[in-house]
Amino acid sequence: MAEKLLNSILSKSLEKLPKFSGTITDDVDKWIIDITHELNLVKLDDSHKLAVIQTYLDGDARRWYTNNLQMMHNWATFLRELRATFSSSFSKEAAIKQIGNRQQHINETVFHYYTDMMELANRIDHQMNDELKVAYLTTGLKISLKKEVLRNKPQTPAEFIKYAQDEEKLDSSITTQISNDNRLTIPIDYVASSVRSPLLRASNNLSSFRQQHRQSYYPSPQYYSANLTDNSLV
Numbered sequence: 001m002a003e004k005l006l007n008s009i010l011s012k013s014l015e016k017l018p019k020f021s022g023t024i025t026d027d028v029d030k031w032i033i034d035i036t037h038e039l040n041l042v043k044l045d046d047s048h049k050l051a052v053i054q055t056y057l058d059g060d061a062r063r064w065y066t067n068n069l070q071m072m073h074n075w076a077t078f079l080r081e082l083r084a085t086f087s088s089s090f091s092k093e094a095a096i097k098q099i100g101n102r103q104q105h106i107n108e109t110v111f112h113y114y115t116d117m118m119e120l121a122n123r124i125d126h127q128m129n130d131e132l133k134v135a136y137l138t139t140g141l142k143i144s145l146k147k148e149v150l151r152n153k154p155q156t157p158a159e160f161i162k163y164a165q166d167e168e169k170l171d172s173s174i175t176t177q178i179s180n181d182n183r184l185t186i187p188i189d190y191v192a193s194s195v196r197s198p199l200l201r202a203s204n205n206l207s208s209f210r211q212q213h214r215q216s217y218y219p220s221p222q223y224y225s226a227n228l229t230d231n232s233l234v
Helices: 002-015 028-041 046-056 059-067 075-086 089-101 110-124 130-139 143-152 157-184 188-217 221-232
Strands: none
Touching: 028 046, 028 075, 028 089, 028 110, 046 059, 046 075, 059 075, 089 110, 110 130, 110 157, 130 143, 130 157, 143 157
16 A cells, blocks of 8 residues: 555656756756756666656657667766757856856855755756866855855865855854843843832822822812802801
């Protein structure tokens, strides 16, 4: 039962995978990254990937695959030939421009930034050396993280993401601690008002008592006025 359910889930996942047509607007490198990622998620090995890949080709790309089927000895060959046939200089130029201008956003995690940059690097050149990848990654990194990462001198993207995430966690921890400390600090105005309020209430109560006491023992001006009027009539 469990195996049948798993196969059903995998089948539905495979149905949703993106197709590649080979048109001028298609980005072959991005499609390869996406399709490989999805096929890895459903745990297909390279031989099974090659067996099902025709399902995700359409138009010119499907015809190309059919005409060159005898060349597709393995998954690596398929990827190499697909890139050679459908790579676009326009797509590569766009990726170069994006990676050069890419900056980590204020609220963007290091992992999200890293993943995006690595995809751009693969679109430019899937064999780009580690030194150049690290240079791109470091250039766009947030200033608050860059100093510590540079101090560690990462040589590979794997080292970069480790150092950057370690610094990100430390930075987040310090920020949280400062925020908690600020919440624990009682404002001076609050302290002053806390002391002043009971005194003010006591003063008001005393004034009220005096007013009531005065009214009890001393007749009001209206009382005198009424008595004078009555006496004048006698």
